[in-house]
Amino acid sequence: MILISKYLVPKGYTGLTIYPFVFLKHQKLKEDMTLINHERIHLRQQLELLIFPFYIIYVTEFLIRLLQYKGWKRAYRNISFERECYLNENNLGYLKTRKLWTFITYFKANEF
Known part of the structure; x- marks a missing residue:
């Protein structure tokens, strides 16, 4: 479920995923399929780890x-979860084959 909240999304970021919600800073961002895909990858990661361990x-x-x-x-860009998202956010079919x-x-990938 996608919700809009400029207050919950930290300054400098456009989206935040806290299972099962995706928070976006502005309504217009709902149209950004790359961002939505990035956040959906996070949803999958969170689900795989049964949410809290994530x-x-x-x-x-x-x-x-x-x-x-x-x-x-x-530091943020090199978290393994973020590396996966940033490197695959443009592949809108990524979650189908992941x-x-x-x-x-x-974890061991080169610096981003």
């Missing part, structure tokens, strides 16, 4: 990446 892994990996890259943006737990392959 957030624990996400935050833990972010903190590790923050120490590794010493910058918020680089294998279970694919995000694991992005």
Whole structure:
């Protein structure tokens, strides 16, 4: 379910996914199929990890990446879940062919 909330989406971001909801900053963003696909990939990741563990892994990996890259943006972009989303967001058929737990392959991927 897609909801619009400029208050829930952090500054500097256009969308946020908290299963089962996708929050977008502005109504017009509903038309951005690349963004919607990115957020749907996150929904699948969250479902695969039974939701709560996703957030624990996400935050833990972010903190590790923050120490590794010493910058918020680089740390965020290099979280394995984000790597998978950013690298596949333009492939609108990606979720039809995506294998279970694919995000694991992005743990060791090169810097984004």
